[in-house]
Amino acid sequence: MSYFLAFCKSHHGSVFTQYQILRSYGHLCDVSLVVDGHEFPAHKSLLACSSDYFRAMFKDYTRESKASVIHLKVITATGLQNILDFIYTSWLSLSMNTLEDTLEAATYLQVMDAIPLCSKYVINNCDLENCCFCANIALKYYLLDAFVEIEKYINQHLWELLQEDIQETELLELNAKTMIRLMQSDDIPKVTEQCLMDLLLKWLKYDRTRLLHAKVLFENVRFGLLSLETLRKLYTQTAVPLTPSIKSLIIKAINYHSFPSKQPILQDKYSTQRNQKGWILLVGGTANGELVENVLGFDVYSHKWRMVTNLKMKVQHHCTCVIGNFLYVLGGETPENPENNLSSTCMSPTNIVYRFDPRFSQWMQVSGMLEKRAQFSCCVVDNQIFAIGGRGDRMTLHSTVEVYDISRDTWTKSKELPFKIHGQASAVHNNILYISGGKFDGQGNSCKDVHSYNKLLGQWRKQASMTIARYGHQMATVNDAIFTFLGIYEPFSDIEKYDPLNNQWTRLRPMTFDRFCYGLVVVEQTVLLLGGKKWQDSQEVATHNIVGYDSENDCWEEICSLAFPFCGLKCDVLQLSDSNENEENQVEQFTQIK
Template identity: 80%
Template sequence: MSYFLAFCKSHRGLVFTQYQVLRSHRHLCDVSLVVDGHEFPAHKSLLACSSDYFNAMFKDYTKESRASVIHLKVITAAGLQSILDFIYTAWLSLSLKTLEDTLEAANYLQVVDAIPLCSKFLINSCDLENCCFVANIALKYYLVDALEEAEQFIKNNLWNLLQEDIEGTELVELNVKSMINLIKSDNIPKVNEQYLLSLVLKWLQYDRTRLLHANVFFENVRYGLLSLDTLRELYKQSEVPLTPSIKNIIIKAINYHSFPSKQPLLQDKYSTLRNQKGWILLVGGTANGELVENVLGFDVYSHKWRMVTNLKVKVQHHCTCVIGNFLYVIGGETTESTKSSSSSTCLLATNVVYRFDPRFNKWIQVSSMLEQRAQFSCCVVDNHIFVIGGRGNQQVTYSSVEVYDINRDAWTRSKDLPCKIHGQANAVHNNIIYISGGKLDGRVNSSKDVFSFNRLEGQWKKQAPMTIARFGHQMATVKDSIFTFLGIYEPFSDIESYDPMHNQWTRLRPMTFDRFCYGLVVVEQTVLFLGGKKWQDSREVATHNVVGYDAENDCWEEICSLAFPFCGLKCEILQMTDVNEANDINDKVHSQMK
C-alpha cells in the first residue's frame, strides 16, 4: 500500500491570518487582558502557544484558566498591544519611543521570539544621537549583542560624541557598566587621556551615588599620559574623593614627570597609549639635496602616511634607537654646528642627543655624547645605548665606544674597538653586539671583519669575516640569524646571513634592486628597505620605492613608493595613536567640560 506526505506552505500563514480576523471581530475570544483600563480581547489557546507565561497561567488547575478577564498590572498598554500584534501576525512594530514598553512586555510575558528582534532593531538604530540610550536599554534588558555593539560604537565615536555633545549631557547618563568598559578600553580613537579624565569626573559628579564606583574608574585612568598640571589639579580637587591608593598612583605619575630622562625605564600600564599602532618613522637624511626636517610615519599594512613631528636639528649620517617607546636621535652631521663658522654650508659632526615622546608629541635634549660622531653605529642592550666607532670632524676616526645610562642620564666609556673604524653596521643577537665592515683608519678599501661584544665579558672578539667587504651597509637580526645588506659602491647586489651559533656566513639570493643609503627596519620576518640611492647611467640617483625582503623564504618584493626620493634616512618602529589628529576638537571639548 503506497502513501505520501504532503505539505502546504500557506496553511500556517492562513491560520495566523484567520486568528487575527477573529480577534479583530472579537469572535471566539475567550479572555480579555486589561491594562490601565484598556481591554484587549484574545484567544487563550494562541496565547498559551506563544508565551510561556500564558502557558503556565492557563493550566487546568489555575483559576485564570476559567477567568474571562485578566488584569495585568506590571506592563503598559502600549507594550501589550505591540506583543499581542506580534503573537497574532509575527510582525513587531518598533520605534525608539515604544521600544522599552515592548521589551518590558516581551520579557514579562516571556514571548522570547520578540526579544532578538528588539535587539536587532537597537543595533541598527545606534547612532551619535542615541548610542548611550541604546547601551542603557540593552543593559537593562540583558541584550548582550546590542550592548556590545553600542559600547563599541561609543568607543569608536567618542571624539565625535564629545564634539556634538559639548555639555556631555548624554554621555553622563551612560550606565555604570558601559562607562567602566569605556575607561578600561585600550582602543579609543582620537581622544587623549586628559579629556577622558574630564568626562569621568563629570560623569561621577552627575549623580553622587556613582562615587561608590570612583575607585574602579581611577584605577583605569592612565596617569602617565596626563600633563603635570592636570595631575596636580586632580590631586588637589575635593569634588570627587580619592582613596590613598589612588593618591599614591597620582604621586607616582607626578614623579614620572619630574625625572623626564628616566621615563623610558618607568613604563607601565599607566603610561601606555590607548589605540596605539606601530608606525615606521623615517628620520633625517636628505631629499632633493637638502637635509630633511620632517619626521614621517608609514603604516606598512595600509600604506598610509602621516606627518609625525619635526626634528630639532636636521641631520645625516646619524643613528636612531627606541627604548620604552621613546625615539632617540643621536649625533650625525648637521649645519647647526656651524653657526659660528665662517662657512655656513659646511656639515660638522655633532654629539647632541634628542629624545621624542609620542605621548605628548614632545622633544627633549638629553646628555650629549662624549665625542662628536657621524657614520657610527648604535644599538640597545639591556636598556643601555651603545655608540660605536665612527668619525668626527677633521676626518678623525674613532675606536671608542660609549654607553648611555638612562637612569643617570650620563654617557660613559666602554671597551674600545680593536681598531679605528667608521661606516660599519651593527646588530644585536641574544644581547651580544655584532659589528661588520666599515673602513679602517687610513685605509681606502672596505673591510670584511666582524667583531662581537658581550657586555658581561667586556671584551671585543673577532668572528668569521663576511665573504664581501662592505661599507655604509646595514645589518638586521631576524629570529636567530643576522643579515648583512648592500653598502656603498658594492659591485654586486649579494646579501648574506650569519649564524651566531656556528660562526658561519651563508650567501643568499642577490637583491634585485641595487641600493645604498637606504632606511632599514624589520617588521615581523620581513626586512623593509625605504628609499636610498641607486646607480643609473653611471650616476647616483635617489629612489623612492619601498622594497621588502622575506627572510624566511629568501625572496624580494616591491611594496610601494615614498612620496618623494629619500636617502640617508634612519628608520624605527614607534607605537603611536591618532589622538593628535583630533586635538583641535579635544581642546574645545576640554574647555567646555571643565
C-alpha cells in the same frame, strides 16, 4: 495499504491571518487584557501557545483560566499592543520611542521570540544620538550580542560624542558597566587621556551612587598620560573621594613626570597610550637634494603616511634607536649654514642627542655624547645605548665606545675597539653586540671584519668575517640570525646571513638592483629598505621605492613607491596613537618636503 503525508506551507500563515481577523472584530475572544485603562481582546489559546507566562496563567486550576478580564500592571499599553500584534502576525513594530516598552512587555510576558528581533533592531539602528540609550537598554534586558556591538560603537565614536554638548549629556546617563569597559579599553581612537578623565569626573558627579565604582574606574586611568598640573588638581580635589591606592597611583605618576629622562625605562600600563599602532618613522637624511626636517610616519599595511613631528635639527649620517617607545636621535652631521643648501653648506659632526615622546609630541634634549660622531653605529643592550666608532671633527676617526645610562642621563666610556673605524653596521643578538665592515683609519678600502662585544665580559672578540667587504651598509636581526645588506659602491647586490651559534656566514638571494644610503627597519619577519640611492649612467641617483626582504622564504618584493626621492634616512618603528595625530595623508602630499 499505502499512506501519503502532505504538507501545506500556507496553512499556518492562514491560521494566523484568521486569528488576526477574529481579534479585529472581537469574535470568539475569550479574554480581555487591561493595561492603564486600555482593553485588548484576545484568544487564550493563542496567548498560551506564544507565551510561557500565559500558558502558566491559563492552567485549569488557576483563577485566571476562568476569568474573562485580566488586569496587567507591570507593562505599558504600548508594549502590550506591540507584543499582541507580534503574537497574532509575527510582525514586530519597533522604534526607539517604543523599544523599552516592547522589551519590557516581551520579557514580562515571556514572549521570547520577540527579544532577538529587538536585539537586531538595536544593533542596526544604533547611532550617535542614541548609542548610550541603546547600551543601557541592552544591558537592562540582557541583549548580550547588542551590548557587545554597542560598546564597540561607543569606543570607536567617543571622540564624536565628546564634541557635542547634547551627546555628552547622553554619556553622563551611561550605565556603570559600559563606563568601566570604556576605561579598560585599549581601543579608543582620537581621544586623549585628559578627555577621558574629564568625562569620568563628570560621570561620577552626575550620580553620587556611582562612587561605588570609583575605585575600579580610576584603576584604569592612565595617569602617566596626564599633565603634572592635572595630576595635582586631581589629588587635591574633594568632589570625588579617592582611595589610598588611587592616591598612590597619582603620586607614582607625579614622580614619573618629575624624572623625564628616566621615563623610557619606567613604562607601564599607566603611561602607555591607548589605541596604538606601529608606524615606520623616517628620520633625517635628504629629499630632493635638501636636508629633511619633517619626521614622517608610514603604515606598511595600509600604505598611508602621516606627519609626526619636526626634527630639532636637520641631520644626516646620524643614528636612531627606540627605548620604551621613545625615539632617540643621536649625533650625525648638521649644517653650519641654516640655508640648508647641501652644495654650499659646511657640515659638522655633533654630539647632540634628542629624545621624542610620541604621547605628548614633545622633544627633549638629553645629555650629549662624549664625542662628536657621524657615520657611526648605535645599538641598544639592556636599555642602554651604545655609540660605536664613527667620524669626528676634521675627519678624525674614533675607536671609542660610549654608553648612555637612561636612569642617570649620563654617557660613560666603555671598552674601546682595537681600531679606529667609521661606516660600520651593528646589530644585537641575545644581548651581544655585533659590528661588521666599515673602513679603518688610514685605509681607503672597505673591510669584511666582524667583531662582537659581550657586555658581561667587557671584551671585543673577532668573529668569522663576511664574504663581502662592506661600508655604509646595514645589519638587521631577525629571529636567530643577523642579515647584512648592501653598502656603498658594492660591485654586486648580494646579501648574507650570519649564524651566531655556529659563527658562520651564508650568501642569500641578491637584490635585483644596487642600493645604498637607504633606511632599514624590521617588521615581523620582513626587512624593509626605504628609499636610498643607486647607480644610473655612472651617476648616483636617489630612488623612491620601498622593497621588502622575506627572511623566511629568502625572496624580495617591491612594496610601494615614495612620491619623492629620499636617501640617508634612518628608520625605526614607533607605536603612535591617533589621538595625537596631526594629519594623515597620502604620500603625494609630501612631495614638497623641506
